[in-house]
Amino acid sequence: MKKISLSEMSVKGKRVFVRVDFNVPLNEKQEVTDDTRIKASLPTLRYLVDEGAKILCASHLGRPKGEKKPEFSLKPVAERLSQLLNREVKFAGETIGPEVESLKAQLKDGDILLLENLRFNPGETENDEQFAKELARNIDIYINDAFGASHRAHASIQKITEFVPVAGAGFLLKKEIDFLNMATENPPKNYTVLLGGAKVSDKIPVITNLLEKAQKILIGGAMAHTFLRAKGFDVGNSIVEDDFIAVCKDIIKKAEEKNIKLLLPIDHVAAIKIEPEVTIRMIKKGKDIPENMMGLDIGFETIELYCQELKDAELIVWNGPMGVFEIENFAAGTMEIAKAVAESSATTIIGGGDSVSAINKAGVADKVTHISTGGGASLEFLSGKKLPGIESLSEA
Ligand code: ADP
Numbered sequence: 056m057k058k059i060s061l062s063e064m065s066v067k068g069k070r071v072f073v074r075v076d077f078n079v080p081l082n083e084k085q086e087v088t089d090d091t092r093i094k095a096s097l098p099t100l101r102y103l104v105d106e107g108a109k110i111l112c113a114s115h116l117g118r119p120k121g122e123k124k125p126e127f128s129l130k131p132v133a134e135r136l137s138q139l140l141n142r143e144v145k146f147a148g149e150t151i152g153p154e155v156e157s158l159k160a161q162l163k164d165g166d167i168l169l170l171e172n173l174r175f176n177p178g179e180t181e182n183d184e185q186f187a188k189e190l191a192r193n194i195d196i197y198i199n200d201a202f203g204a205s206h207r208a209h210a211s212i213q214k215i216t217e218f219v220p221v222a223g224a225g226f227l228l229k230k231e232i233d234f235l236n237m238a239t240e241n242p243p244k245n246y247t248v249l250l251g252g253a254k255v256s257d258k259i260p261v262i263t264n265l266l267e268k269a270q271k272i273l274i275g276g277a278m279a280h281t282f283l284r285a286k287g288f289d290v291g292n293s294i295v296e297d298d299f300i301a302v303c304k305d306i307i308k309k310a311e312e313k314n315i316k317l318l319l320p321i322d323h324v325a326a327i328k329i330e331p332e333v334t335i336r337m338i339k340k341g342k343d344i345p346e347n348m349m350g351l352d353i354g355f356e357t358i359e360l361y362c363q364e365l366k367d368a369e370l371i372v373w374n375g376p377m378g379v380f381e382i383e384n385f386a387a388g389t390m391e392i393a394k395a396v397a398e399s400s401a402t403t404i405i406g407g408g409d410s411v412s413a414i415n416k417a418g419v420a421d422k423v424t425h426i427s428t429g430g431g432a433s434l435e436f437l438s439g440k441k442l443p444g445i446e447s448l449s450e451a
């Protein structure tokens with residue numbers, strides 16, 4: 056199998072299987088409520104249409120667990136894609152089998168056929184050889200453009216590459232790889248990583264990997280409280296993962312040894328529970344969080360400190376909100392940091408599902424250099440893990 060980039064391939068008249076990430080939210084009326092992911096695939100699809108390829112698109116949607124469940128059908132996605140491309144998109148209703156083969160055979164240059172949800176077949180998540188072989192039947196070129204699914208060893212991501220003559224990366228996947236490589240391989244010296252979010256355990260591999268590369272690591276969100284505990288602060292009822300206090304201590308020590316600035320919140324917005332109407336209390340700089348309260352956002356002095364620390368960055372990577380930004384009273388930290396990131400002259404990269412919602416909520420998404428389309432995949436990439444969907448393209 057050869058690995059070449061999409062722009063170097065001659066695709067005219069070829070049957071090209073494009074694995075896209077059309078895992079979009081649908082409402083009860085089966086309408087697409089957010090088409091960001093469909094739009095993200097357009098550069099690759101438009102290119103293939105213009106070059107006269109015969110295009111087969113495939114994706115998963117939700118977790119139908121190997122069964123055909125109509126509420127997870129990709130049919131509404133075919134309609135939206137058709138509107139966005141301003142051309143007909145045929146819909147197969149199946150993923151493999153004689154009907155799909157006959158539709159494949161009828162494709163003319165520039166035609167697009169969208170297959171049904173890949174996860175209607177249990178073979179998809181099982182990385183099943185037989186299913187992959189069927190998907191690859193009569194395919195000349197395989198293109199992976201589904202970054203958001205590339206951390207999964209699934210049939211349409213990994214196994215299929217064993218049965219196609221050529222496998223390469225689409226434009227979206229390539230863009231994700233280029234930007235995330237910047238964060239993990241030879242980043243500039245003034246490199247600041249902002250980490251927050253719910254669980255410190257989710258983010259430990261990212262910190263461990265980036266500890267070698269970043270100049271500053273600024274921590275917020277619930278995960279900060281495990282670090283604060285490691286430093287001997289009382290954090291009241293804040294979310295703490297006790298099993299990770301020792302790991303946090305170790306990370307703090309390593310950062311000191313390597314002369315990396317690892318900063319924790321110095322003040323907090325606290326409340327007795329995570330609710331919109333609850334009374335909030337500001338916990339002043341350096342003070343512990345009272346016994347019955349939870350730290351739910353970074354405080355004003357922390358915001359100021361972090362914004363200051365972001366100023367000289369050439370590269371900023373951000374994953375994880377600074378507080379419970381879904382609730383107005385605990386959103387200021389995340390919103391202010393979002394604005395600071397957006398206004399920075401640095402190259403800015405944001406990954407993580409909730410972080411992307413936060414930057415959208417702040418209304419500054421268009422000022423960010425790169426917003427990753429893959430939550431789990433971007434975290435694994437930043438952790439330095441090899442992603443099956445990327446590795447199988449380079450296993451020539
Ligand atoms: P991402 O999806 O960007 O990787 P995470 O899933 O790790 O981010 O974390 C997002 C969640 O973390 C949000 O739902 C937010 O409410 C929650 N969160 C942030 N700070 C706190 C906090 N101090 N206490 C409890 N939950 C928090």
Ligand code: MG
Nearest residue numbers: 407408409410
């Ligand atoms: Mg999340």
